Amino acid sequence: MANPIEHGGAAAQSNSFRQQPDEHGHFGGRYGGRFVAETLMPLILELNEAYEAAKADPAFHKELVYYQTDYIGRPSPLWFARRMTEAFGGAKIYLKREELNHTGSHKLNNVMGQILLARRMGRTRIVAETGAGQHGVATATVCALFGMKCVIYMGATDVERQKPNVFRMRLLGAEVVPVTAGAGTLKDAMNEAMRDWVANVADTYMLIGTVAGPHPYPAMVRDFQSVIGEETKEQMRAAEGRLPDVVVAAIGGGSNAMGIFYPFLDDTSVRLIGVEAAGHGLDSGKTAASIERGRPGVLHGNRTYLLQNADGQIDEAHSISAGLDYPGVGPEHSWLNDIGRAEYVGATDTEALDAFQLCTKLEGIIPALESAHAVAYAAKIAPTLPKDTLLVVNLSGRGDKDIFTVAEHLGVTL
Amino acid sequence: MSRIAARFKALAAEGRGALIPYLEAYDPDRATSLELFRAMPAAGADLIEVGMPFSDPSADGPVIQAAALRGLKAGATLVGVLDMVAEFRKDNDETPVILMGYVNPVEAYGYERFCKDAAAAGVDGLILVDLPPEEGAVIAAPAQAAGLDIIRLVAPTTPDARLEYVLAHASGFVYYVSIVGITGTRSASAHDLAGAIPRVRAATDLPIAIGFGVRTPEQAAQASSIADGAVVASVLLATLAETLDEQGRATPQTVPRVLEQIGGLAQAVRAAGQKPE
Numbered sequence A: 001m002a003n004p005i006e007h008g009g010a011a012a013q014s015n016s017f018r019q020q021p022d023e024h025g026h027f028g029g030r031y032g033g034r035f036v037a038e039t040l041m042p043l044i045l046e047l048n049e050a051y052e053a054a055k056a057d058p059a060f061h062k063e064l065v066y067y068q069t070d071y072i073g074r075p076s077p078l079w080f081a082r083r084m085t086e087a088f089g090g091a092k093i094y095l096k097r098e099e100l101n102h103t104g105s106h107k108l109n110n111v112m113g114q115i116l117l118a119r120r121m122g123r124t125r126i127v128a129e130t131g132a133g134q135h136g137v138a139t140a141t142v143c144a145l146f147g148m149k150c151v152i153y154m155g156a157t158d159v160e161r162q163k164p165n166v167f168r169m170r171l172l173g174a175e176v177v178p179v180t181a182g183a184g185t186l187k188d189a190m191n192e193a194m195r196d197w198v199a200n201v202a203d204t205y206m207l208i209g210t211v212a213g214p215h216p217y218p219a220m221v222r223d224f225q226s227v228i229g230e231e232t233k234e235q236m237r238a239a240e241g242r243l244p245d246v247v248v249a250a251i252g253g254g255s256n257a258m259g260i261f262y263p264f265l266d267d268t269s270v271r272l273i274g275v276e277a278a279g280h281g282l283d284s285g286k287t288a289a290s291i292e293r294g295r296p297g298v299l300h301g302n303r304t305y306l307l308q309n310a311d312g313q314i315d316e317a318h319s320i321s322a323g324l325d326y327p328g329v330g331p332e333h334s335w336l337n338d339i340g341r342a343e344y345v346g347a348t349d350t351e352a353l354d355a356f357q358l359c360t361k362l363e364g365i366i367p368a369l370e371s372a373h374a375v376a377y378a379a380k381i382a383p384t385l386p387k388d389t390l391l392v393v394n395l396s397g398r399g400d401k402d403i404f405t406v407a408e409h410l411g412v413t414l
Numbered sequence B: 001m002s003r004i005a006a007r008f009k010a011l012a013a014e015g016r017g018a019l020i021p022y023l024e025a026y027d028p029d030r031a032t033s034l035e036l037f038r039a040m041p042a043a044g045a046d047l048i049e050v051g052m053p054f055s056d057p058s059a060d061g062p063v064i065q066a067a068a069l070r071g072l073k074a075g076a077t078l079v080g081v082l083d084m085v086a087e088f089r090k091d092n093d094e095t096p097v098i099l100m101g102y103v104n105p106v107e108a109y110g111y112e113r114f115c116k117d118a119a120a121a122g123v124d125g126l127i128l129v130d131l132p133p134e135e136g137a138v139i140a141a142p143a144q145a146a147g148l149d150i151i152r153l154v155a156p157t158t159p160d161a162r163l164e165y166v167l168a169h170a171s172g173f174v175y176y177v178s179i180v181g182i183t184g185t186r187s188a189s190a191h192d193l194a195g196a197i198p199r200v201r202a203a204t205d206l207p208i209a210i211g212f213g214v215r216t217p218e219q220a221a222q223a224s225s226i227a228d229g230a231v232v233a234s235v236l237l238a239t240l241a242e243t244l245d246e247q248g249r250a251t252p253q254t255v256p257r258v259l260e261q262i263g264g265l266a267q268a269v270r271a272a273g274q275k276p277e
């Protein structure tokens, strides 16, 4: 398996897209950074040192590969979606099956890396934010595995719409704290997790679930998720003898997307497309499309595109999918957008619901509503692409957690 | 000499520390918070911190979060906050005013324009909680050009080597965050403070104010005599919140109750008198 956390080195070109961020944690000199209160500053500096040391330590890498293989179940397959391809009548569709990972999403890739790091740092208590509950479940899972105390902050709205995951986390021994501030979604959960961390710095590790937050989180989470793209590259070479032409991934904070994009950044023939949640429509005012409808600003430790009003107050995001319901996005995506290396588009709630059903019926795979946004955009562009185009969709998670939400929208009572 | 430097110098001559109460702008409405603001000096405020409401105050506890929310609901914007300061300045030219908040609204306003407008309104210093010196370049030059102090936070977690770095980017005074945590949750003991402040004192000539967790007149007296000032926020905002009606509107009790509490704090700070050093 390719080393998921080593990059740069001899293979890196001087004009590489894979050399961000700089030592200050800035992407393209502008995005990212470390915007936290002084109480946390020494901690994130310590975290950065610990991560750099772990990255350079073959023993850490070996340990990570062991858990990736025997616990997460990696590598995940690259599935040729024959019936979907036929139905769309254009590009050849492949699905990167991250939903087959233990706990049902890509989230565990990152969580495993960070929990091993937290253990190296001697921390015994883990706090995390969660939206859909996938990151919370992944975090509760590794805390069970390693016998660590686990506190998960989850917006009260999300606790309501992701009940199965709340129950799962509690079964796993985590304390789930509903957050009622704001709209009770992911951004509010993130604020509350940061408050907990500030108050408990001595024993606590904050395990952020996406490529956002103060440096080094965006780079570190990307590195841990890059195993997705590394595997996709090898698997596509084995299947088709070449690189894919298009890679499509849903964007919440952007970790599954960054994970599959990153290894392809310097392969400029590969089109990278991030699909944001357009909610009721990009111009409806009820959207989570931070890059397409936001402006750069500072929230949760980094500078990035944010949904905000003219006074710099952060707007509530809207998406049918709790995991995409966030008014920000990882800073590396902001940079990739500005330099044009990746494209960012939207898929609406309705398009995602349609894609959810389509993927289920045609491939026998129930995708997470988050991942359904990527499927929806693939369904839109595939018919317009030549038949020899290789298009990979990152199927970031499975949809079992979403059946109640989907049933409700379809008018079915369970 | 800036208003901040002049005020600390005068208080040092009196042999006492400063009482620095906090006010959330537009909480619960513009008129009430302006009335409170204007009456604070007479009640015993030596410097005043004015909170700029932000939607996501991630370093604040429930009390300041609620105050910020009330302020935003009442229509707080940075333009409105600066306008309040300008009105305050119409009949007060001595009491230093420090704006405290988060960086995003300032970034949205534009750093240069904000510093210019804030100075013109009569603001003396800025505390941007989530703008550490590492990211402070965006505001350093505009603030200096406008004559605004950038007040830096120092925490118990700040190691000695970092202390020097942080203080190299500080002006006005140093804000010592006395607890490891968010606002309004716990308090440091006099013993902790007596241990912590000399470490900061050794690294700077600037006055030091202690904040986060100063709630009672006794704590304010202690903090202001161990350091050079005490910032009191959550407990005042909690009192204000108590006086509101069911719809969250101000009542005749609102301003007097908060002022009375400031009076009690001020009395204790003054009585603490002559500092040990």
Ligand SMILES: Cc1ncc(COP(=O)(O)O)c(C=O)c1O
Pocket (backbone or CB within 6 Å): A105, A106, A131, A132, A133, A134, A135, A209, A210, A211, A250, A251, A252, A253, A254, A255, A256, A257, A322, A323, A324, A368, A370, A371, A396, A397, A398
């Ligand atoms: C299955 C799945 N996909 C995607 C996301 C969005 O996160 P990210 O953009 O970080 O991959 C989530 C978040 O909860 C998720 O559960």
